[in-house]
Amino acid sequence: xxxxxxxxxxxxxxxxxxxxxxxxxxxxxxxxxxxxxxxxxxxxxxxxxxxxxxxxxxxxxxxxxxxxxxxxxxxxxxxxxxxxxxxxxxxxxxxxxxxxxxxxxxxxxxxxxxxxxxxxxxxxxxxxxxxxxxxxxxxxxxxxxxxxxxxxxxxxxxxxxxxxxxxxxxxxxxxxxxxxxxxxxxxxxxxxxxxxxxxxxxxxxxxxxxxx
Amino acid sequence: xxxxxxxxxxxxxxxxxxxxxxxxxxxxxxxxxxxxxxxxxxxxxxxxxxxxxxxxxxxxxxxxxxxxxxxxxxxxxxxxxxxxxxxxxxxxxxxxxxxxxxxxxxxxxxxxxxxxxxxxxxxxxxxxxxxxxxxxxxxxxxxxxxxxxxxxxxxxxxxxxxxxxxxxxxxxxxxxxxxxxxxxxxxxxxxxxxxxxxxxxxxxxxxxxxxxxxxxxxxxxxxxxxxxxxxxxxxxxxxxxxxxxxxxxxxxxxxxxxxxxxxxxxxxxxxxxxxxxxxxxxxxxxxxxxxxxxxxxxxxxxxxxxxxxxxxxxxxxxxxxxxxxxxxxxxxxxxxxxxxxxxxxxxxxxxxxxxxxxxxxxxxxxxxxxxxxxxxxxxxxxxxxxxxxxxxxxxxxxxxxxxxxx
Numbered sequence: 001x002x003x004x005x006x007x008x009x010x011x012x013x014x015x016x017x018x019x020x021x022x023x024x025x026x027x028x029x030x031x032x033x034x035x036x037x038x039x040x041x042x043x044x045x046x047x048x049x050x051x052x053x054x055x056x057x058x059x060x061x062x063x064x065x066x067x068x069x070x071x072x073x074x075x076x077x078x079x080x081x082x083x084x085x086x087x088x089x090x091x092x093x094x095x096x097x098x099x100x101x102x103x104x105x106x107x108x109x110x111x112x113x114x115x116x117x118x119x120x121x122x123x124x125x126x127x128x129x130x131x132x133x134x135x136x137x138x139x140x141x142x143x144x145x146x147x148x149x150x151x152x153x154x155x156x157x158x159x160x161x162x163x164x165x166x167x168x169x170x171x172x173x174x175x176x177x178x179x180x181x182x183x184x185x186x187x188x189x190x191x192x193x194x195x196x197x198x199x200x201x202x203x204x205x206x207x208x209x210x211x212x
Numbered sequence: 213x214x215x216x217x218x219x220x221x222x223x224x225x226x227x228x229x230x231x232x233x234x235x236x237x238x239x240x241x242x243x244x245x246x247x248x249x250x251x252x253x254x255x256x257x258x259x260x261x262x263x264x265x266x267x268x269x270x271x272x273x274x275x276x277x278x279x280x281x282x283x284x285x286x287x288x289x290x291x292x293x294x295x296x297x298x299x300x301x302x303x304x305x306x307x308x309x310x311x312x313x314x315x316x317x318x319x320x321x322x323x324x325x326x327x328x329x330x331x332x333x334x335x336x337x338x339x340x341x342x343x344x345x346x347x348x349x350x351x352x353x354x355x356x357x358x359x360x361x362x363x364x365x366x367x368x369x370x371x372x373x374x375x376x377x378x379x380x381x382x383x384x385x386x387x388x389x390x391x392x393x394x395x396x397x398x399x400x401x402x403x404x405x406x407x408x409x410x411x412x413x414x415x416x417x418x419x420x421x422x423x424x425x426x427x428x429x430x431x432x433x434x435x436x437x438x439x440x441x442x443x444x445x446x447x448x449x450x451x452x453x454x455x456x457x458x459x460x461x462x463x464x465x466x467x468x469x470x471x472x473x474x475x476x477x478x479x480x481x482x483x484x485x486x487x488x489x490x491x492x493x494x495x496x497x498x499x500x501x502x503x504x505x506x507x508x509x510x511x512x513x514x515x516x517x518x519x520x521x522x523x524x525x526x527x528x529x530x531x532x533x534x535x536x537x538x539x540x541x542x543x544x545x546x547x548x549x550x551x552x553x554x555x556x557x558x559x560x561x562x563x564x565x566x567x568x569x570x571x572x573x574x575x576x577x578x579x580x581x582x583x584x585x586x587x588x589x590x591x592x593x594x595x596x597x598x599x600x601x602x603x604x605x606x607x608x609x610x611x612x613x614x615x616x617x618x
Contacts, residue, residue: 060494085481085490089503108477111470137507 001124002046005030006037006063008055016050016110023117032056034066041070041077048124052107053083053090064090068097076100078123082107086134095128099204103129103163122163128203129163138210148190156183157191161206165199213374220373221325223381226272228321230265230384234314237307262303265310269385306391317384324377328369335362414596421594425487432483440476444469488528497527498554501534505552508538510567512550519556526615529591530554530563533599533613536584537565545569545609559618564610571607585611 003025007013017027028044031037033056041049049070055062067079078101081094091104103123109131110116119129135158139146146154152173159169166184170177188194193205247254334345338352345352347361348368451465484490492500498516505512522530534552541547547569554563575585585601588611592599597615 054494085485087491087503088507089491089495089499092506108474108481111473111477140509 001048001121002026002028002044003120004028004037004040004044004046004049006032006034006040006049006051006055006066008032008052012107012110019110019113019116020120023113025120034062037063037066038070038073041074048078048080048101048120050080050082050120053081061090064094068094071097071102076126078126079103080105080120080123080129082110086131086137088134088137091130091134095207099128099207100200101126101128104134105129105131106133118168119163126200127163127165128200128207130161130203130207132158132162135161135210138207149187153183153187153190156180157187157206160184160187160202161210163200163203216374217370220375220377223377224321224324224373226321226381227317227377227384228325230268230310231314231317231319231321233265234310234312235318236314238311238314258307259303262306265306265388269388272385273382273389302391306388309387309391313384320380324372324380326369327372328366331362331365331369335359335366417593418595424594429483429487432486433480436479436483437476440472440479444472444476447472488524489531492527492531497522497530500531501552501554504531504534504538505550508550509542510538510545510547510550512538512552514552514554516554517556519554519561520617522556522561522617525595526561526597526617529595529597529615530561530613532591533563533588533611534565536588537611540573540584541565541567541569541609544573545571545607547607547609556617557614559616561615561617562612563615564612566608566610568608570605571603571609572605573601573603573609575601588613 001024003020005013005016005020005027007016007030013030013032017030020027028046029040031040037049037051037055040046049067051063051067053061053063055066063083064081067081071077071079075098080103081090082103082105083090084107086104086106094102094104101123103119105116105119109119123129138161139154139158146157149157155173156169159172164172166177166180170180173180191209193209330345331347334347334352335358338345338358342353347357347365350357350361352358352361447465447469451462451469454462454465489500491503495503497519498514501516502514505514538550541550545567547567549568551566552564553566554561556562573585575589585599589599592613592615595615597613600612601610602612603609
């Protein structure tokens with residue numbers, strides 16, 4: 001799988017490059033600013049890109065804006081955006097430009113190598129990945145309807161919002177897939193959501209319910 | 213007519229009174245002046261007396277006056293200061309004027325008040341002392357004189373009372389004001405001195421709070437992040453040692469090490485957020501507060517106007533005030549609507565958060581009902597701002613904060 005990495009911190013960029021190469025990805029380019037990012041995507045047509053939100057020259061949200069621009073010019077281009085800190089507002093903006101093949105993670109998650117790689121593969125496959133911290137921010141906000149859920153159901157809801165499928169949720173919670181399926185059904189029933197959606201549309205439904 | 217005469221009488225009394233003071237000063241002043249050179253309280257007294265004159269004159273004229281320039285403090289040997297003190301100089305000059313004009317003023321004042329009544333009395337009672345009383349300077353010794361000159365003097369007296377007294381008194385008062393008014397330059401100097409005082413005080417307060425903030429950050433980093441990194445390094449060290457003999461244990465230790473690293477990262481993010489929220493740097497105050505509003509469980513509506521240049525510390529304080537208020541509203545207020553308003557009124561940034569909840573919030577509550585309002589007040593006062601809380605039981609609640617930006 002071909003990856004373009006956009007990160008201005010050299011140490012971190014090299015670390016990610018190393019991580020990806022070890023895991024079997026082909027690192028097509030490592031660039032350090034938004035313009036180079038857009039050019040690299042045009043040139044290499046990668047399967048997925050990894051972009052830092054904060055890039056030169058102003059170190060505010062150039063990466064985020066470039067990611068949105070890239071997705072507008074190449075719809076569906078999988079982009080994993082990661083940031084020093086997560087803000088619900090940024091997640092909303094990113095998802096507004098289409099939610100297929102979009103990820104928003106905290107930079108610190110890179111340390112959990114297997115999970116990071118898994119998220120990258122999911123984004124490349126067209127899924128949606130949201131950092132647990134954004135999800136917990138969302139869950140805090142919508143406190144009252146969620147009170148109807150049991151703690152386990154709330155966990156399942158959070159993992160769904162993060163973009164995990166049933167099998168992955170089962171792995172994470174160390175339960176059977178059937179149990180997950182049952183919990184998912186309960187959640188949808190209690191929150192009055194239309195059941196039967198799966199995959200990326202399910203994530204959207206959950207996020208929409210949480211108010212993103 | 214009656215009002216006119218009454219005003220004239222008041223004018224006459226004014227002149228009489230001031231004239232008497234002037235005459236008294238004539239007697240006492242030379243001593244005061246001599247003492248005053250060496251004895252600062254005496255000069256202070258003289259200046260205060262002059263100020264009193266100015267106040268009375270202003271009150272008579274019905275003119276508002278600015279407060280007096282402060283009296284220069286000096287020690288008794290610092291005579292040169294006396295000569296440079298303009299307020300003292302003016303006071304002395306006025307006193308001199310009063311002394312010079314004292315007796316004539318008494319005379320004029322008396323004349324105003326007494327002319328008509330004296331004429332009336334002289335006209336009627338002259339038989340008791342023929343040739344004694346005079347009417348317009350002419351001794352009265354016959355009814356003819358009494359009845360012709362009497363009314364004449366009464367008329368003159370009334371004219372003086374009705375038309376002459378007031379202009380004379382006003383002129384006198386205006387003279388006093390002109391002589392005693394501090395020059396615009398002096399007033400400006402006094403205002404600047406007061407401002408310097410205020411700035412010195414608030415700067416000391418700001419330096420203090422800055423120091424407290426630095427200590428808090430140092431403590432957080434030292435006790436939190438640094439300790440975790442040390443523990444992390446230890447675990448990696450032990451893992452390295454266990455690598456050859458017990459690889460499984462080494463793997464477990466490395467897992468622990470990674471957990472510790474993540475914990476350190478999370479805590480560090482918390483510290484950074486408490487110092488200066490990153491979104492504030494990225495999106496500015498309006499953007500950051502709008503994100504807070506979007507994130508609030510209770511529907512929150514933000515209205516903001518052009519805020520101009522706002523210092524980072526003020527932005528951070530405003531952000532934290534809104535964040536804390538919204539947290540309180542979500543926790544305690546049972547509200548259905550929140551209104552956030554931010555605008556720039558002159559040199560101040562104003563933030564108002566209103567909710568339609570149950571009210572009853574108090575600064576300084578602790579425990580279950582803790583609202584963090586006391587912390588907000590502290591933060592706001594540290595940058596010279598002010599906080600108002602209006603929260604009657606039953607609501608609505610308003611938190612208003614004013615933060616100076618200059």
